Amino acid sequence: MADGLKVLVTGAAGQIAYSLLYSIANGDVFGKDKSITLVMLDIAPMAEALKGVVMELQDCALPSLKNVISTTDVKEAFTDIDFAILVGAMPRRQGMERKDLLKANAKIFVEQGQALEKYAKKTVKVLVVGNPANTNCLIALTCAPSIPKTNFTCLTRLDQNRAQSQIASRLGVSNDSVSNMIIWGNHSSTQFPDAAHASAVVGGSTANAVEAVKDDAWLNGDFISTVQKRGGAVIAARKLSSAMSAAKAICDHVRDWYFGTKGDKWTSMGIYSNGSHYGLPENIVYSVPVRIAPGGEYTVVEGLKISDFARSKMDATAQELLEERNAAWDFLPT
Incomplete structure (x- = not known):
């Protein structure tokens, strides 16, 4: 296989990730000839659910999936990654104002931007999915000044x-x-x-x-x-x-x-x-x-x-x- 990629997905125990992880691991995104180390990050209360996702990925017996790392530790998750797909974020709940959502998720994306700055490759490409995606992306890139701004995008x-x-x-x-x-x-x-x-x-x-x-x-x-x-x-x-x-x-x-x-x-x-x-x-x-x-x-x-x-x-x-x-x-x- 071609040289591998280390790909991080946050919110990895969530429903979007459940539909996403198989496609990445199966070579539908980066090609069948590219070996993938899949890093899955979620919050501590989701650690047990992550174990189940790991087992399912193992049971798929996918040729392009080299390794699976399941973690709740930010440093472990962000170290030397090539791609970061930042799905995890607090969803907007009934009665929440948009500013409340911004406040809740600003903290998450400050932490993840700082983790990108400290641990990820400087060539890392970052896709922000968690909403409000545009502004969360801006927060993350602001907190990772040594990574080019062009390496950050959000999903539209x-x-x-x-x-x-x-x-x-x-x-x-x-x-x-x-x-x-x-x-x-x-x-x-x-x-x-x-x-x-x-x-x-x-x-x-x-x-x-x-x-x-x-x-x-x-x-x-x-x-x-x-x-x-x-x-x-x-x-x-x-x-x-x-x-x-x-x-x-x-x-x-x-x-x-x-x-x-x-x-x-x-x-x-x-x-x-x-x-x-x-x-x-x-x-x-x-x-x-x-x-x-x-x-x-x-x-x-x-x-x-x-x-x-x-x-x-x-x-x-x-x-x-x-x-x-x-x-x-x-x-x-x-």
């Missing part, structure tokens, strides 16, 4: 997949017939799913998705709100948050980050904004379209025409991220 691929599926369903085509969907901004109800630059293969011909759908009222209304509120709709139906679809999106995100995007295709990722793209504020983590080279270097897709409608949506989600950042800063160590 789930939103992209949801948007892609909505367009495909509307057109009556397969999901892989739709490409270059964009998610701008925050992984929240202010995110802006943008189909203006997407393509769809319909009847053997490629067309702009907006022109193929031929329904601006739907695209500017129900389409956007459906994607924005999809997580809540899943919770209302399942009484549990998205797990299978979130795990699939994590795999998609990491696979593209590792192998690169193909041809002229792009994908959406929450990345650190330095203020140089599309008039976005500096020092927030904001989802934009990127192309990724093999090995992980990504570049923002430039030159896309932004309508007044899109601009208003992009600015609104940026404003929310600024407010989250300012609230979170109150909880960071001085």
Whole structure:
């Protein structure tokens, strides 16, 4: 097998990880020829449940799974890792204000950012999944100043997949017939799913998705709100948050980050904004379209025409991220 990777998943006893770990261990993310050391971190009360997950992974008898490390110790978990998938976070509970969630999770991601700084490889790539993902990502990268900011991303691929599926369903085509969907901004109800630059293969011909759908009222209304509120709709139906679809999106995100995007295709990722793209504020983590080279270097897709409608949506989600950042800063160590 090719040289191995050491991959950390936090919140490893949770339901998202339960759908995620098999795909990583089976080579569906990094390739069948890459040996994987899988590190699973969770809080002490979940230690017994982690033992069960280890047993199941062992019982899968996967050729690419070299080793499994189950731990509740942060130092052990973060030492010399190549990838960190930070899933574990306190979920928002009924009656909680968003600032309460920020406060609870700021502490977690300060600790994990500091652990990345102290123990991880300086080349580590970090995907933040735990919500509020954009601001948690900003907290983590702020607490790991010796690791490049470009090595930190947050998950908006789930939103992209949801948007892609909505367009495909509307057109009556397969999901892989739709490409270059964009998610701008925050992984929240202010995110802006943008189909203006997407393509769809319909009847053997490629067309702009907006022109193929031929329904601006739907695209500017129900389409956007459906994607924005999809997580809540899943919770209302399942009484549990998205797990299978979130795990699939994590795999998609990491696979593209590792192998690169193909041809002229792009994908959406929450990345650190330095203020140089599309008039976005500096020092927030904001989802934009990127192309990724093999090995992980990504570049923002430039030159896309932004309508007044899109601009208003992009600015609104940026404003929310600024407010989250300012609230979170109150909880960071001085």
